[in-house]
Amino acid sequence: MVDFNLKNQSPSFLRFIRRVLQAHWVTLLLFLVGxxxxxxxxxxxxxxxxxxxxGFAWDNAILLAIHTTATPLLDQIAKTVTKTGGFHGITLLTTFVGLILLVRKRWRSLLYLVLTLSGSGMLNRVAKTALHRVRPHLWEQLEPKLGFAFPSGHAMGSMTLVIALIILTWGTRWSWPVILGGSAFVVTIAWTRLYLGVHFPSDILAGWMAAIAWSIGVSLIIHPHLSRTNAVDEVEATPEELSHSN
Known part of the structure; x- marks a missing residue:
């Protein structure tokens, strides 16, 4: 019969917890916050x-406040810029980044980019269908849209791409330019959707939150940053080499 002494086992268990926290506190914190x-x-x-x-009372209030700034010039700017955050715009930007990763043989990073962006699009479609929120109709829209609103596909797609790029460039000389430029891109796309009156602010916020969680979650599984320190063609690597890289 096994003699199990809780008092004797407690210190060992606490030491085990301490070692785990010391070794993985960054991952755990990222999991919680990200x-x-x-x-x-x-x-x-x-x-x-x-x-x-x-929805929310502040949804209409924010939309109406933004609509008071409408001018013919801003109308044209919003209609043009918003296309860069749509399916074709995000696909084009993703393809450009993907080609760079392909040329540099950063297979792990390329896999992360493809899975993150394609998965984000599928999740957005599922969420819209499940929640079936109608789009706002507070004024005559410049570009009437069909389909559901929550969460915003433009907001989710642009944020997913930016978070993925931040993760891929983290710790390099490109990290701050990507953070600053990406933030401006995400906010600008969000503004165009609100200015055009095709989304509520809560649609935008939900798209951002889903994109952040998804992009960071996939990165914790694939570890795309390993490609920067190991540019070996992972397709030809042995199982032992891959296990050591992880």
């Missing part, structure tokens, strides 16, 4: 949207 909190925010928004299709 995945847990965004998912919690998305869930909070989704529950309200699902139960009350009207």
């Amino acid at each position: 995945i847990g909190l965004p998912l919690l925010a998305f869930q909070s928004l989704a529950v309200v949207v699902l139960q009350e299709q009207g």
Whole structure:
């Protein structure tokens, strides 16, 4: 019969926990802040949207405030710029980045980019179908849109691409330019969707939260940053080499 002494086992268990936290605290923190909190925010928004299709009081207030700034020039700018955050625009940008990774044989990074962007698009379609939130109709829209609104595909796609690029360039000389330029891109795309009146602010926020959680979650599985220190063709690597790289 095994003599199990809880008092004697407790110190060993505590030492084990301490070692795990010391070795993986960054990953655990990233999981909590980068995945847990965004998912919690998305869930909070989704529950309200699902139960009350009207959404939030601040949705209409923000849209109407933005609409007061409308001018013919801004109309044309918004209609043009918003295309870069749509399916074709994001696909073109992703293809450009993917070709760079392909030429440099960064297979792990390329896999991460493809899975993250394609998965984001599929998740967005599923969420829109499941929550079936109608688009706002507060004024005559310049570009009437069909389909559901929550979460915003433009917001989710642009944020997914930017987060993926931040992760891929983290720790390099490109990281800050990507962070600053990417932030401006994401905010600009969000503004165009609100200015055109095709999304509520909560649609935008939900798209951002889903994109952040998804992009970071996939990165914790694939570890795309390993490609920077190991540019070996991973297709030809042995199972032993791949296990050591992880």
